[in-house]
Amino acid sequence: MNEIPIDPDVISLLAEFGPPALVTAADLTAEEHRQGMRHAIEVFTRDADPIAVHHVADEFVRGRGGKIPVRVYSPETPTSVIVYMHGGAWIAGDIETHDLVTRRLSRDTGAVVVSVDYRMLPEHPFPAPVDDAHDAVVWAGSLRPGLPLLVAGDSAGGTLAACVALRARDEDGPRIDAQVLVYPGIDDDLDTPSMLAFRDGPRISREDLRFFLHQYASHDATLGSPYALPGRATSLAGLPPAVVVIAGHDLLRSAEEDYARRLQDDGVPVTVQVDLELVHGWIEFAPRVPSADRAFTRLTDAVNDLIGRVSLPA
Template identity: 45%
Template sequence: MHDITVPGRAGIRVRVYVPHGEPPFACLVHFHGGGCVTGGLDTHDRPSRDLAARSGCVVVTVDYRKAPEHPFPAAVDDAWSAVAWVHGQADSFGIAADRIGVSGDSTGANLAAVICLRSRDEQGPPLGFQALLYPLTDARCEAPSYRTYAVGYGIQADDLRRYWGLYLGATSDPDHPYASPLRAADLSGLPPALVVTAEYDPVRNDGERYAARLAAAGVPTTLSRYEGMIHAFYLMGGVLSRTSDLVEEIAQKARIHLAP
């Protein structure tokens, strides 16, 4: 495990987890959740270690800038810079540059989805897989699950709305596809996707709508709803057995889609 500051952009730290085995390795660049307001390398240390061990991939977690001090699109720009850096430095970590994917949980899944869009739009580093764990895909927060699971299930709907407000600030467009990927006009040409949702989660509908739109656009997509789970269960490995199942599912899909 190595902590590194990415050159060229002050404040972006990444943590690199290298699995046992012989290079070249596939790689997952992971963006943490926390509303683009909280969270960091340490909050996601345990699942990142587990994911690297199970998948056989190098896992790189990214400490992007956060709101409200750094509103949209700062986190997107940092995520983009981090992926470009990983691609450019692949040889240094025994990574195969053509076997890189992205993953994220919650708002980190938003960033992962957006980076796939931006890579397609700007002909950026080629990405072979995206794992989106209970993704926030629409800043409007209007889906029925925001009402059904508004309170009493861990994260509350009003908390999510507050995070969106801090992230977008007073001037950003909530319908911009790099903020709300569900509102992108075209989702074709994106890498294969694993979209994970939790049963008792305000953002469940938005994640499942995004998976449906990916599939309709011809993107190979697996939608996996974890019954009985709540938002952020990826971080509950010491408490919930289903967290282990989730990490294994990500690992399996990564091995398939990032195979040599």
């Protein structure tokens, strides 16, 4: 499916973790998944240059499920507000694992970035993650009401961002001006071309993804709901303009390409960024892989262009 091989720098970085583990995602507890992600981030950000932001504050948002921890990164002269949901298969990740990502996003776009520590599986099944993301967006909209408001996220966080945009459209608010979806999970179709082509990894296998999707989207509350998986929406018309970022060697690639086409067909302006030499999760190891670093710059350039094109209501 992809004639361009994985960047050798990516292969070298992943080799630092040793041979692939014989255990599957289903063999691990939630805490083991979380510890594994924390360890991976330590490797991915080793010796990374610090990224300064004018002001950083940890706060709490009052959500329908209780207090939601958020970290707010504020530049001196903000251009916009971006609400960011971290990746981690709805099980792992937090504000700390993505601190370097959100710092860079704020620095390079001039946005106030609100990083959301949403509730996760298995302790808090759907709709808890989406509810927290939605409630955080409502709160963030009051921070700088005169500036564009964007939802963003990577992987599972990209799924949440897309679902919040759908929900806001269908529930007539909050106002969301743009969405930034970095290799998001779109649906639970495990038989797409990319699912079959990249079924054995390198970072996550098809069977691992089957487990994560089963945990997230297989119980009654999620069945058929576009607020769980955005690919289930019958129409994408009326959604805010989007940046969709796709990794070349990724199980999710086919569904993401289809979602981008559907957005365009339904009249939504879309910028598609395809990084053919990269794998799922590249935003986390941009500090150590030059091609991922360049992809991050392309991403923030696209976000800056999107912010510049957003038309706010009078």
